Structure formats: structure tokens, C-alpha cells
Amino acid sequence: MSGIAEPFSEGSSLAHRLDPRGKIVVAALFATLIAVAQSLAAVLGGLTLAVLWLFLAWLPWRQVLGKLLAVNSFIFFLWLVLPFSYPGDPLFTVGPLTATKQGIWFSALITLKSNAIIIGLIALIATVPVVTLGQSLHSLKLPPKLCHLLLFTYRYLYVFEEEYQRLRTAMKMRGFRPRTNMHTYRAFAYLAAMLLVRSADRAERVFQAMLCRGFRGVFYSLRTFSWQRRDGVFLAGSLLALAAILLTEWRLPRLV
Amino acid sequence: MAEPLIVVDRITFAYPGAASPVFQNFSFQLGPEDHLGLIGPNGSGKTTLLHLIMGLLRPQAGRIIIFGNEVKTEKDFVPVRQQIGLLFQNADDQLFCPTVLEDVAFGPLNQGKSPAAAKEIALATLERLGLSGFEDRVTYKLSGGEKRLVSLATVLAMQPRVLLLDEPTSGLDEKTKHRLIHIIQELHIPFVIVSHEPDFLHHTVHNCCHLHLDHCEIKPVMLEEIYHEKDKVPNRGATSCCFGGPDRLVNG
Structure with missing residues (x-):
């Protein structure tokens, strides 16, 4: 049963107790925004926000780092290829290969983006048991x-x-x-x-x-979610932060 | 005898591609007072018969009449399934919801009960089966015995008029088997039990029905006789025996 455990879904932190629907909406908006963001400031802002959420979830650090290591091992391969294949101003050469300034910037940006999104998802989505996730999506x-x-x-x-x-x-x-x-x-x-x-x-x-047992193609759910004040605060706060990131992205000049 | 609840009238059924039919001109009845054991060697059609009654399989010829109405189409079987409970051989097939409570409430919800009412029925059923406190357990993490009892709860929660149990004891330990016997003895509805276990059947049913290609042989045998026979022939299989109290009526 090792491969498909849900190590982060149990807990009593604030992030665990939040209404899953709010978390799903925020996580979806966040992931989309960061995925399309082009400016370093916006991505760094996203990373900060994700780390803040991670503090709310208060998960075992070692395991979170383990997950991040797994993700970054994929990104490592990106670093082997992208700096040398992206067209731009040459920075240094290794044998026949030339790394470009833009290539390095781009790899760094992708690394930051991926980590921001993964941290955000660990904090917001991994703290929802899959079962509840299904039911919340249904009620969304x-x-x-x-x-x-x-x-x-x-x-x-x-x-x-x-x-x-x-x-x-x-x-x-x-x-x-x-x-x-x-x-x-x-x-x-x-x-x-x-x-x-x-x-x-x-x-x-x-x-x-x-x-x-009488199934006729329709599922009826037993679960009812209760939206509380802290959910409103979380949603409003997160949306404000996302709006700030969006503004940064929109106003600041592109780096790449 | 009162009007039978289930009548299987001269049906013929063969699985696609099979060399010989499972049933040919086969008839079977279940009356409102019947507590019936269904026995026969592997492959003799015990599970097939239960699936035919539930409309999961359709006979190639013959009629099936349930609660006085002939059932033929998928639509006819919808009300049948609301009123006859079938416990599957494998609990993993039966339990598909993530939590026990949801699984037990699934049937009542399909019957049109409100979530609150379904939850109440589910909790009451669990309590009745001695499974209080199981409601939030995750179904795939239950032990084999717990899975079986929860499966039974999912069926009983629909308050069926008839219960069909397909090898309810397979893979159970003695303790769980005894729990199951107690639960079944408390039932006030007619039921059919497929089982290979003589001991279990003799605690739970009146008569045994031995399946053949074209008929069902009902043989009530006095308890003393079974034990007597058993002494003479150790390890005899369930296939050649039938039991029932001496005062029980022969079915059909």
C-alpha cells in the first residue's frame, strides 16, 4: 500500500480544517496564474504565498522536502538541456555547447514556478483526503x-x-x-x-x-460542507494576494 | 401454501460460448416463509440462479415471476432490486464507496431517502449488526470479516423483503461465522443461502435445495441424521446433504 498513501491528508492544522472547496478554487487559480506568469517578481511572490500556505498546513518538513526533491529531480534534466538549447546571448561554453543567458533565466524561472505550484498544491490540495476532494469537486x-x-x-x-x-x-x-x-x-x-x-x-x-442496490446512474452524496468565517477570510486573503501577483505580472517588464 | 414470492418457471440458461447449458427447463420457487439453503457442486449454477433472479443475467427461455409479476426487461428488474437484497460472494465487489457510512447509505439514497434519513438508517443498520463506530472507517482497509459484515449491512439497510446470500461464510473465521449465524437467525424475512458449509446451513436454514440441470431437489433431513451420517463418512462434502428441522415443511 506504500505507493499510493496520502501522507499529508490527515491533520488538524488551519489548512486542514479549511473548507476544501475554498482551497480547491484558490489552488486552481494559483496554479494557473503561476503557470502563465512570465515575470520573476510575480513568480517569487507566488513562491512566498505558497510557503505561507505551507506554514498554515504545518506538515512534517522532512516529507515535504522529500516530495520537493522528487519534483526537482525531474527539473534537473531540464537544466541539462534548456540552457544550451535556448537561443540568446552566450554566457559560457562547455565543449561544443554554449549556454545562453536567456536559457539560464528561463530554467531558473521554470524551477521557481514548479516549486511554487507544487508547494501550493501540497499545502492546499494534499491536505484534503481524495474522497473529500471528489465530493468537493462535485459540489463545485x-x-x-x-x-x-x-x-x-x-x-x-x-x-x-x-x-x-x-x-x-x-x-x-x-x-x-x-x-x-x-x-x-x-x-x-x-x-x-x-x-x-x-x-x-x-x-x-x-x-x-x-x-x-438500486443504482440508476445518479450518485447521491451524504456529505454537506459548512462554509465558515475562516473560510471566507482565507478565500478573501488568498484572492487579494493572487490579485497582487497578477498586478505585478501585468505592470513589471518581462525578464525573458 | 401461501403465494410464492419468487417463481422460476422452466427456464433455460447457457453462458455465451459454453458447451452445455447451466439450466434446462429448470424450475424453482421461494415462498414467504422459506429459509432455504442452496447447494450443489462448483459450477452447478448456484450463483447463476441468484443472478438470474436479480436480472443480472437473462434466461434464454422460460419465465421469472417475482412478487406476482413477470420480470423480463431491465425496467422490470428495477423495483425487484429495491426489494430483494443480494450479498455478493466477494465483498470487494460490493463495497465501492470510500467510507462505510457512505456505502451503507448508498442503497437507501437510491431508494429516494433524504441524506439525513439515509444516514439514520445506515447508522441503525450498523448498530444492529454490532458495527457501531465503523461508519467513518475506510472500506478497503477493513479486515475480511468486517468487509463481509459491512456488505451485509449495505444490503440490509435497503430493508429488503427477500435476502439472497452468496457464500456468506467463505473466508470467515469461526467467530465471525457465529456472528453471521446470529444475525441471520434474527432475520424475519425469507432468504436463500448458497453455502458449502453444512454446519453453517444447519444453523440458518430450514431446507436445502440441491441444484440439478432441470430441477431443484428439496431435501429436509433431520439433524440427527446429518450427524449420524457425518460420523460414518468423515469430511463429506456439502453437495450430498440436506438438513432442516423435522417440523419444517417441504418447500414448493
Whole structure:
């Protein structure tokens, strides 16, 4: 069950107690704004805001750093390529490759943006259990099919992971060790196919069980959300901050 | 005998691509007082029969009459499913909501109950099954036995008129099995139990129905006889036995 745990969803911090709907709206606006922002000031502002939210969520620092490290390991590859391929004024050369000033700026901007968005999402979205996330999206009037897709994917991910582990164990118990040969490829292909077939079968049975309990294509939710004063304060504060970032972005000259 | 609730009248059913049919000219009845065990070897059509009754499968010939009405189309089966509860063999198929409370409330909500009423019914059902405090548990993190009991709660929460249980004891430990026996003994509705466990059936049903290709053989056997037979032939399978109290009426 390790791969799909939700380490940040439990807690009693302010960010955990906020109404998920407000957090989702703010996080969506924030991510969009930062993704399209071009000025360093706006991106730095976004990063500051995200870190502020992270303080509200008060999550275990080590784990947050671990997640950030994972994200930045992807960005590392960007640094290997982008500075040398972006056209602009040459800054230094490594063998046949020339790094440009603009390329370095651009890589730095992307790094800051990605970290700002990830920190923001960790603080606002990862603090909502996936189940609640689905229900909040539903109450935000997202198409029900998308919400159900999210909830069902989440619910059955564990079942399929278990099934996969069971099949893998069964293979292992019969002496299977992955190698680079035809036998291994075939075995893994069988494993994947079997998982697919079983998943389809299970989907069929789950649907049948739902039919037997009177399902007619519509989900009714038990959950009601309560919007409180702190949610209003959070939403207003965040929107103001986002507006300030937008203003910065709009008024200041582009750097790249 | 009173009007039967479920009548399966000379149906024929074969799975697509199967060499031979599961049922041919098969008939079966369930009366309003019946507590029936359904037995037969693997592949004899026990689960198939339950799925035919629920309309998850359709017979190629013959009629199915439930609560006095013939059911043929998907639309006919909608009210049937509101009133007959089916407990699936695998609890992971049955429990699909993230939390126990939502899963148990799913049926009542589909029946048109308000969220508040559905929640109340769900909590009451959980309490009745000794599952108080489970409402916020996450369904996939329950143990096997808990999953089975919660599945039963999801079905009972719909207040069905008839209950169909498909191998309710498979994979359960003795303690959970006893809990299940107590729950079933408290039920005041007719039910059908598919099971391979003689002990479990003898605590829960009046008669046993042995499935054949074209008919269902109802054999009430006195308790003493079972134990007697059991002594003579250890480890006998469930397939050749039938039990029931001596004072029970033969079905159909």
C-alpha cells in the first residue's frame, strides 16, 4: 500500500480544517496564474504565498522536502538541456555547447514556478483526503462523471495494487526472477494482461452489485460542507494576494 | 401454501460460448416463509440462479415471476432490486464507496431517502449488526470479516423483503461465522443461502435445495441424521446433504 498513501491528508492544522472547496478554487487559480506568469517578481511572490500556505498546513518538513526533491529531480534534466538549447546571448561554453543567458533565466524561472505550484498544491490540495476532494469537486459543479472517475480510480487502485502484488508473489513462489530474456517479457505481458482482464471483470461485478442496490446512474452524496468565517477570510486573503501577483505580472517588464 | 414470492418457471440458461447449458427447463420457487439453503457442486449454477433472479443475467427461455409479476426487461428488474437484497460472494465487489457510512447509505439514497434519513438508517443498520463506530472507517482497509459484515449491512439497510446470500461464510473465521449465524437467525424475512458449509446451513436454514440441470431437489433431513451420517463418512462434502428441522415443511 506504500505507493499510493496520502501522507499529508490527515491533520488538524488551519489548512486542514479549511473548507476544501475554498482551497480547491484558490489552488486552481494559483496554479494557473503561476503557470502563465512570465515575470520573476510575480513568480517569487507566488513562491512566498505558497510557503505561507505551507506554514498554515504545518506538515512534517522532512516529507515535504522529500516530495520537493522528487519534483526537482525531474527539473534537473531540464537544466541539462534548456540552457544550451535556448537561443540568446552566450554566457559560457562547455565543449561544443554554449549556454545562453536567456536559457539560464528561463530554467531558473521554470524551477521557481514548479516549486511554487507544487508547494501550493501540497499545502492546499494534499491536505484534503481524495474522497473529500471528489465530493468537493462535485459540489463545485464539476461534471459528475469526472468526480466518479476520480473516486472510483482511487477506490480500486488499492484493489488492483493488491491483485498485482498477489500475482507477483505467486510468480515469485514458483521461482520467477526477472531477467532480460524472452521468458521474462512474456511473463510480464501475461501479468499485465491478467491484471487487465481481472480489472474488467471486477468492474463488471462492482457495477452489478451497484445495480442490485438500486443504482440508476445518479450518485447521491451524504456529505454537506459548512462554509465558515475562516473560510471566507482565507478565500478573501488568498484572492487579494493572487490579485497582487497578477498586478505585478501585468505592470513589471518581462525578464525573458 | 401461501403465494410464492419468487417463481422460476422452466427456464433455460447457457453462458455465451459454453458447451452445455447451466439450466434446462429448470424450475424453482421461494415462498414467504422459506429459509432455504442452496447447494450443489462448483459450477452447478448456484450463483447463476441468484443472478438470474436479480436480472443480472437473462434466461434464454422460460419465465421469472417475482412478487406476482413477470420480470423480463431491465425496467422490470428495477423495483425487484429495491426489494430483494443480494450479498455478493466477494465483498470487494460490493463495497465501492470510500467510507462505510457512505456505502451503507448508498442503497437507501437510491431508494429516494433524504441524506439525513439515509444516514439514520445506515447508522441503525450498523448498530444492529454490532458495527457501531465503523461508519467513518475506510472500506478497503477493513479486515475480511468486517468487509463481509459491512456488505451485509449495505444490503440490509435497503430493508429488503427477500435476502439472497452468496457464500456468506467463505473466508470467515469461526467467530465471525457465529456472528453471521446470529444475525441471520434474527432475520424475519425469507432468504436463500448458497453455502458449502453444512454446519453453517444447519444453523440458518430450514431446507436445502440441491441444484440439478432441470430441477431443484428439496431435501429436509433431520439433524440427527446429518450427524449420524457425518460420523460414518468423515469430511463429506456439502453437495450430498440436506438438513432442516423435522417440523419444517417441504418447500414448493
